[in-house]
Amino acid sequence: MQKQDISVQIQNVSHSFGVEGHAKHVRALLDTTMDIHRGELLALIGPSGCGKSTLLNVIGGILSPTTGGASVNGKPVNGPMPHDIAYVFQENALFPWNTIIENIRLGMLFQGVPKADHEGRARAALKAVGLSEFADHYPGQLSGGMRQRAALARALSLDTPVVLMDEPFGALDEQTRMVLGEDLSELLSRTGKTIIFVTHSLGEAVFLADRIAVFTARPGRIKEVIPVDEPHPRKASFMTSDKFNGLRNRLFELLHDEIRKTVNLRSGSTGGF
Amino acid sequence: MRARAPITGFMARHPRLSQLATIALFLLVWEITARFFVDKMFLSPPSRVYSEIDRVLNTKGLMQALTLTLYELSAAFVIAVAIGMAIGLSVGLNAFARRCFMPIILLLYGIPQIVILPLFILGLGIGPPSKIAFGVTHGIFPIILAIVAGVQNLKPVLLTSARSMGANRWHVLRYVVLPHMMPSFFSGLRLGMTGVLLGVLLAELYVSTAGIGYFTGLFTQNFDPTRLLGLISILAAMAIALNEFMRTVERRFSRWRGND
Ligand SMILES: Nc1ncnc2c1ncn2[C@@H]1O[C@H](COP(=O)(O)OP(=O)(O)OP(=O)(O)O)[C@@H](O)[C@H]1O
Ligand SMILES: [Mg+2]
Numbered sequence: 361m362q363k364q365d366i367s368v369q370i371q372n373v374s375h376s377f378g379v380e381g382h383a384k385h386v387r388a389l390l391d392t393t394m395d396i397h398r399g400e401l402l403a404l405i406g407p408s409g410c411g412k413s414t415l416l417n418v419i420g421g422i423l424s425p426t427t428g429g430a431s432v433n434g435k436p437v438n439g440p441m442p443h444d445i446a447y448v449f450q451e452n453a454l455f456p457w458n459t460i461i462e463n464i465r466l467g468m469l470f471q472g473v474p475k476a477d478h479e480g481r482a483r484a485a486l487k488a489v490g491l492s493e494f495a496d497h498y499p500g501q502l503s504g505g506m507r508q509r510a511a512l513a514r515a516l517s518l519d520t521p522v523v524l525m526d527e528p529f530g531a532l533d534e535q536t537r538m539v540l541g542e543d544l545s546e547l548l549s550r551t552g553k554t555i556i557f558v559t560h561s562l563g564e565a566v567f568l569a570d571r572i573a574v575f576t577a578r579p580g581r582i583k584e585v586i587p588v589d590e591p592h593p594r595k596a597s598f599m600t601s602d603k604f605n606g607l608r609n610r611l612f613e614l615l616h617d618e619i620r621k622t623v624n625l626r627s628g629s630t631g632g633f
Numbered sequence: 634m635r636a637r638a639p640i641t642g643f644m645a646r647h648p649r650l651s652q653l654a655t656i657a658l659f660l661l662v663w664e665i666t667a668r669f670f671v672d673k674m675f676l677s678p679p680s681r682v683y684s685e686i687d688r689v690l691n692t693k694g695l696m697q698a699l700t701l702t703l704y705e706l707s708a709a710f711v712i713a714v715a716i717g718m719a720i721g722l723s724v725g726l727n728a729f730a731r732r733c734f735m736p737i738i739l740l741l742y743g744i745p746q747i748v749i750l751p752l753f754i755l756g757l758g759i760g761p762p763s764k765i766a767f768g769v770t771h772g773i774f775p776i777i778l779a780i781v782a783g784v785q786n787l788k789p790v791l792l793t794s795a796r797s798m799g800a801n802r803w804h805v806l807r808y809v810v811l812p813h814m815m816p817s818f819f820s821g822l823r824l825g826m827t828g829v830l831l832g833v834l835l836a837e838l839y840v841s842t843a844g845i846g847y848f849t850g851l852f853t854q855n856f857d858p859t860r861l862l863g864l865i866s867i868l869a870a871m872a873i874a875l876n877e878f879m880r881t882v883e884r885r886f887s888r889w890r891g892n893d
Contacts, residue, residue: 422793442799453794457812470800
């Protein structure tokens with residue numbers, strides 16, 4: 361992979377919510393800079409509330425940062441870029457009044473895909489996440505994990521070079537997550553997409569990512585970027601290797617300090633009562 | 634399972650039957666009261682109202698009056714829905730407009746409009762326009778309120794995700810906002826229909842020189858409860874039919890709600 365081949369560029373992004381000096385002022389993200397290569401899988405991991413979703417929203421053009429900015433495929437981001445970026449949100453964002461396949465078709469309609477292609481692409485995306493049989497179910501009839509897979513199928517059907525995923529498997533148990541991770545690793549290495557995903561699972565980060573960006577506690581900054589030198593698609597045997605465990609332990613150490621800080625901060629602020 | 638009396642058990646399994654039984658009981662009480670306890674100058678038994686319904690329909694000019702009322706109702710309903718939707722959407726989708734105008738809308742809704750009915754007559758005359766207008770002002774508020782409420786609790790992530798996939802304004806309205814507010818939109822339509830009915834009939838009764846109001850006045854003054862109740866039954870049947878129609882449409886559009 362060539363270093364020059366940069367897909368997503370994050371430059372000095374800082375973001376604060378609310379008005380400075382106000383009680384509700386929150387500095388969510390502090391001076392984050394990072395380049396993500398084409399075809400790379402970058403995992404973002406960090407304590408809850410450190411600004412991971414905020415960063416994805418900046419890249420996705422949903423949030424305009426207080427300072428700095430992002431660019432995707434050489435174009436500066438000033439709003440949603442439906443042809444470049446697909447975004448799988450942390451919350452369930454399927455339309456409850458549409459069936460799964462209608463949801464997927466609707467995404468393509470919004471993006472401007474010719475009608476003739478909708479059915480074929482929707483079926484293919486459903487198959488990729490193993491939900492073919494549930495095409496005509498409503499989101500309310502699926503389990504949490506199935507809903508997340510449906511949302512992923514909708515994003516994949518849009519066929520964008522960049523996919524942002526905010527805890528795409530948050531509702532799944534560790535084992536299913538890993539099995540699905542295997543399939544995903546296979547699928548993503550085939551499509552050559554650039555993926556930035558947030559996860560709270562150390563194992564998932566190591567198993568899927570090419571690089572892992574570890575965030576500090578709020579206000580979030582990138583504390584360290586850990587490369588995972590292992591070709592895709594990865595097999596289940598990687599999960600039991602020493603390399604995997606070494607990386608996982610390293611991640612745990614880095615995160616442990618930061619999470620301790622977040623928790624202390626919180627107990628400090630409520631200590632007065 | 635506990636043992637239940639056979640009849641109540643049977644009824645419990647057939648809610649339709651209990652419904653019919655209640656109605657039958659009501660009619661029976663009415664029949665008995667009218668036959669044996671009340672002067673027939675004031676009340677007619679349902680059997681007589683029913684058997685003499687053609688006497689109501691054959692009253693000279695009554696069919697025209699009913700047709701006119703139906704026309705006024707439809708016109709008022711269409712106008713109330715069109716304006717109500719426009720106001721509801723523009724107020725509901727904009728936080729600033731909501732803060733500005735919602736208090737005013739609620740204030741206006743709170744006024745018992747019957748006190749300003751004379752103004753309508755004064756301004757629009759005693760013909761259909763004043764009745765349509767009065768129907769509109771009664772029907773429009775529940776529609777506005779239902780739409781504003783329906784638009785409110787839309788999950789922001791649905792809007793964000795639609796926009797991130799490239800949805801334009803029309804897409805957002807057609808595929809996100811409208812389907813989301815369908816259920817409350819329909820309950821708004823039903824309440825609006827009730828309001829329109831109330832408004833139009835109130836105005837009709839108030840201006841009793843023509844239309845339904847004239848005939849209710851006429852039948853009352855002639856101590857003809859049979860025809861009066863017959864006319865009322867026809868109006869009630871019209872209201873029930875409209876309401877049931879709305880409910881059927883509503884059910885069709887909110888199928889997904891059942892399994893959310
Ligand atoms: N819309 C908002 N208004 C005000 N503050 C916000 C808003 N969204 C996020 N924040 C603040 O910004 C901080 C970062 O939020 P963000 O959602 O990016 O965290 P996160 O890293 O994704 O956390 P998690 O892992 O729990 O999802 C939070 O601490 C929160 O207090
Ligand atoms: Mg988040």
